[in-house]
Amino acid sequence: xxxxxxxxxxxxxxxxxxxxxxxxxxxxxxxxxxxxxxxxxxxxxxxxxxxxxxxxxxxxxxxxxxxxxxxxxxxxxxxxxxxxxxxxxxxxxxxxxxxxxxxxxxxxxxxxxxxxxxxxxxxxxxxxxxxxxxxxxxxxxxxxxxxxxxxxxxxxxxxxxxxxxxxxxxxxxxxxxxxxxxxxxxxxxxxxxxxxxxxxxxxxxxxxxxxxxxxxxxxxxxxxxxxxxxxxxxxxxxxxxxxxxxxxxxxxxxxxxxxxxxxxxxxxxxxxxxxxxxxxx
Amino acid sequence: xxxxxxxxxxxxxxxxxxxxxxxxxxxxxxxxxxxxxxxxxxxxxxxxxxxxxxxxxxxxxxxxxxxxxxxxxxxxxxxxxxxxxxxxxxxxxxxxxxxxxxxxxxxxxxxxxxxxxxxxxxxxxxxxxxxxxxxxxxxxxxxxxxxxxxxxxxxxxxxxxxxxxxxxxxxxxxxxxxxxxxxxxxxxxxxxxxxxxxxxxxxxxxxxxxxxxxxxxxxxxxxxxxxxxxxxxxxxxxxxxxxxxxxxxxxxxxxxxxx
Numbered sequence: 067x068x069x070x071x072x073x074x075x076x077x078x079x080x081x082x083x084x085x086x087x088x089x090x091x092x093x094x095x096x097x098x099x100x101x102x103x104x105x106x107x108x109x110x111x112x113x114x115x116x117x118x119x120x121x122x123x124x125x126x127x128x129x130x131x132x133x134x135x136x137x138x139x140x141x142x143x144x145x146x147x148x149x150x151x152x153x154x155x156x157x158x159x160x161x162x163x164x165x166x167x168x169x170x171x172x173x174x175x176x177x178x179x180x181x182x183x184x185x186x187x188x189x190x191x192x193x194x195x196x197x198x199x200x201x202x203x204x205x206x207x208x209x210x211x212x213x214x215x216x217x218x219x220x221x222x223x224x225x226x227x228x229x230x231x232x233x234x235x236x237x238x239x240x241x242x243x244x245x246x247x248x249x250x251x252x253x254x255x256x257x258x259x260x261x262x263x264x265x266x267x268x269x270x271x272x273x274x275x276x277x278x279x280x281x282x283x284x285x286x287x288x289x290x291x292x293x294x295x296x297x298x299x300x301x302x303x304x305x306x307x308x309x310x311x312x313x314x315x316x317x318x319x320x321x322x323x324x325x326x327x328x329x330x331x332x333x334x335x336x337x338x339x340x341x342x343x344x345x346x347x
Numbered sequence: 348x349x350x351x352x353x354x355x356x357x358x359x360x361x362x363x364x365x366x367x368x369x370x371x372x373x374x375x376x377x378x379x380x381x382x383x384x385x386x387x388x389x390x391x392x393x394x395x396x397x398x399x400x401x402x403x404x405x406x407x408x409x410x411x412x413x414x415x416x417x418x419x420x421x422x423x424x425x426x427x428x429x430x431x432x433x434x435x436x437x438x439x440x441x442x443x444x445x446x447x448x449x450x451x452x453x454x455x456x457x458x459x460x461x462x463x464x465x466x467x468x469x470x471x472x473x474x475x476x477x478x479x480x481x482x483x484x485x486x487x488x489x490x491x492x493x494x495x496x497x498x499x500x501x502x503x504x505x506x507x508x509x510x511x512x513x514x515x516x517x518x519x520x521x522x523x524x525x526x527x528x529x530x531x532x533x534x535x536x537x538x539x540x541x542x543x544x545x546x547x548x549x550x551x552x553x554x555x556x557x558x559x560x561x562x563x564x565x566x567x568x569x570x571x572x573x574x575x576x577x578x579x580x581x582x583x584x585x586x587x588x589x590x591x592x593x594x595x596x597x598x599x600x601x602x603x604x605x606x
Contacts, residue, residue: 103443228462231456231465234453235453238439238450239434242434242453243453246457247410294445
């Protein structure tokens with residue numbers, strides 16, 4: 067077993083995949099507890115879709131205006147962050163009382179998916195890049211992308227460490243938080259901003275499918291396994307990190323796609339947590 | 348005794364005054380020309396059907412919404428009119444695995460300030476608040492596992508943990524059986540008398556409030572006027588308000604409204 071692990075992570079690109087994946091797993095796992103409890107799991111996939119549409123927009127703009135477009139052009143990240151911000155505004159504010167906020171998530175997802183396809187169809191190199199974002203290949207992650215992601219992750223972690231109680235209060239009982247002087251809308255928007263920032267950087271290294279899975283499965287696993295919220299957060303981080311190593315090892319040994327292998331391991335972990343929960347009664 | 352607290356006798360100093368206040372959202376006016384003052388030691392009931400604007404009025408008292416017209420004046424120092432808020436039970440999310448103590452500690456958050464964590468003193472204050480509502484033994488239990496009545500008490504403890512001068516309660520007896528309703532209202536009575544709290548309580552059921560409050564106002568039935576209970580709960584006044592025959596009787600020393 068140890069030999070298999072050593073062999074799996076002998077190559078640089080596999081070690082980079084492990085680091086990037088664990089970073090994404092830890093951060094998405096933590097945020098996923100909120101995402102699951104707030105019943106906004108589809109905000110994750112919609113923000114991811116909007117970020118990838120932003121990348122498509124960058125490739126389209128480069129083609130139309132004749133910018134040189136390299137693999138790690140800051141333009142792609144700018145596009146991803148710009149559309150992520152649009153998504154945060156769209157999903158965190160209640161624009162009208164006549165339609166539920168959830169419908170905006172659907173609108174954002176559908177329009178971003180369609181816009182992404184339209185934009186890459188008229189860009190020179192965009193199709194391959196955006197398809198990689200959508201389905202992801204964590205094995206192609208570069209050191210530079212990992213460092214950039216780590217910087218964004220540190221910022222998100224700092225914000226959540228400083229304002230943990232504010233996020234919790236506003237998330238649990240926004241009405242009373244408002245009554246006690248908190249600006250619930252501000253804190254909601256800040257939360258979605260940290261979520262969007264995480265997603266925009268994480269999909270670059272892990273792809274939409276894996277990031278969405280990491281936002282949902284570890285959170286559910288943690289809430290099944292633990293009885294108290296304060297324990298759910300570290301367990302969710304662990305449940306986000308653990309399947310990365312196991313999934314990558316299995317994908318290497320059995321020659322399966324890496325992201326899908328990680329998702330399956332994460333799902334099996336969730337089933338195990340469900341079993342433990344049932345056994346406890 | 349902290350400012351803003353008075354137990355008995357005539358109403359004390361004014362805490363919050365509404366002068367010709369119009370409340371609403373955007374261009375939609377929900378309540379117009381509100382004129383009343385909450386005094387130290389008041390025990391006020393607001394009655395009205397669903398949709399009459401009770402929650403809107405509470406939000407204005409709490410300072411969450413600003414008046415479209417008129418003026419809301421908060422007298423004295425901030426501590427004098429600090430409100431503890433007990434929301435409707437059905438607005439609370441029951442999926443969060445938070446202990447009762449975690450929930451009550453939230454009442455301390457505004458006093459602790461941003462970027463700081465609750466300390467030992469905050470935990471002690473939260474436990475004391477739980478003692479005040481008689482459920483100190485439930486502190487380590489999960490909030491979501493409690494009965495409706497116990498949850499209501501936990502939310503009252505959270506409001507008390509914020510060291511309020513005014514306790515504001517929105518439909519505190521909703522979805523409760525008779526025993527739960529009675530226990531909740533008696534607890535509010537006790538907090539008013541024993542802890543010298545000014546109380547503002549809202550309900551859509553008149554008979555829930557009548558035996559307890561000292562002043563009452565009716566929303567959605569013509570003029571909004573805060574009247575002493577003896578003046579408000581008369582057959583003549585209620586028949587004029589509701590345009591229907593009404594009987595006011597006294598059972599076991601409690602005033603009861605029949606229709």
